[in-house]
Amino acid sequence: MSAVSVPSSSSVSVVSSGTPGVTGGSPIRRRLQPEERVAYEREGYVAIPGVFPAEELAALDAELDRLITAPGVEAGPRRQGWIYDVARKSVITKHFAEDERLLALIEEVVKPGIAIHSTKLVTKLPHSQDVCHWHQDESYYRKDEDAATHSRARMSVWVPLQDTDERNGCLWVVPGSHRWGIDDWTWQDWGTCQKRINRYEWAEEHAIPLPVNAGSVVLFSAWTWHHSRNNHTDRTRRAFIVSYQEATLTKGAGEQWRILRPAPGAV
Numbered sequence: 001m002s003a004v005s006v007p008s009s010s011s012v013s014v015v016s017s018g019t020p021g022v023t024g025g026s027p028i029r030r031r032l033q034p035e036e037r038v039a040y041e042r043e044g045y046v047a048i049p050g051v052f053p054a055e056e057l058a059a060l061d062a063e064l065d066r067l068i069t070a071p072g073v074e075a076g077p078r079r080q081g082w083i084y085d086v087a088r089k090s091v092i093t094k095h096f097a098e099d100e101r102l103l104a105l106i107e108e109v110v111k112p113g114i115a116i117h118s119t120k121l122v123t124k125l126p127h128s129q130d131v132c133h134w135h136q137d138e139s140y141y142r143k144d145e146d147a148a149t150h151s152r153a154r155m156s157v158w159v160p161l162q163d164t165d166e167r168n169g170c171l172w173v174v175p176g177s178h179r180w181g182i183d184d185w186t187w188q189d190w191g192t193c194q195k196r197i198n199r200y201e202w203a204e205e206h207a208i209p210l211p212v213n214a215g216s217v218v219l220f221s222a223w224t225w226h227h228s229r230n231n232h233t234d235r236t237r238r239a240f241i242v243s244y245q246e247a248t249l250t251k252g253a254g255e256q257w258r259i260l261r262p263a264p265g266a267v
């Protein structure tokens with residue numbers, strides 16, 4: 001196991017399997033390696049390099065350029081360049097959210113079966129001030145009073161379409177935070193990801209950045225504290241995000257919910 005793309009002072013769970021053809025080579029369909037799974041369970045996230053080739057991401061990027069100009073697709077003035085429910089907007093985006101390379105990576109964690117809870121495109125335009133506050137996806141997804149929303153395995157898969165680092169608003173996480181339940185939060189009237197965790201200052205002190213290259217994917221638990229900062233560069237930064245959950249739940253985010261692989265034995 002070797003670490004890649006990590007700041008030297010951090011303990012980022014970015015691991016590569018050492019499997020020929022995975023790291024920096026031609027992308028292949030593969031499962032999480034045991035050490036990647038251990039890292040995910042311990043830290044609440046893991047970054048996997050070399051999942052998608054550049055030309056495939058460029059095609060997806062071009063499709064998103066096309067989609068974003070279609071009437072009613074963009075999420076709104078406060079979310080320029082964002083597309084909610086992006087996987088249901090075109091054949092290309094649908095296929096991407098259902099890609100077997102993603103499903104193979106998550107299948108031993110998100111189970112039994114795999115369903116889509118929701119998908120979105122998150123964009124940071126050049127020099128945008130759109131901080132995404134510290135939050136847990138689960139605080140949006142889980143309703144205490146509704147057992148059909150109580151996932152034990154929900155995971156968000158974050159796929160950057162450009163190389164990301166601290167200058168263009170890479171993802172930040174607090175390692176281990178997926179084990180602490182749902183933290184108290186307060187709605188913010190500015191920025192994005194507005195259910196800001198009350199302990200956000202503490203999060204800042206304990207967070208690490210995940211600078212990952214395009215072609216990588218970051219898998220993180222829906223309970224993991226995460227956020228992203230401004231884009232200080234001249235280039236747009238996009239991330240295609242799919243939240244998956246076990247197929248035994250009977251709902252996700254409205255019409256976005258879709259079973260991709262039924263749980264074994266399900267009719």
Ligand SMILES: O=C(O)CCC(=O)C(=O)O
Pocket residue numbers: 122132137169170171193226227228239
């Ligand atoms: O891509 C980003 O900047 C983070 C977005 C995010 O965490 C979210 O929308 O839930």
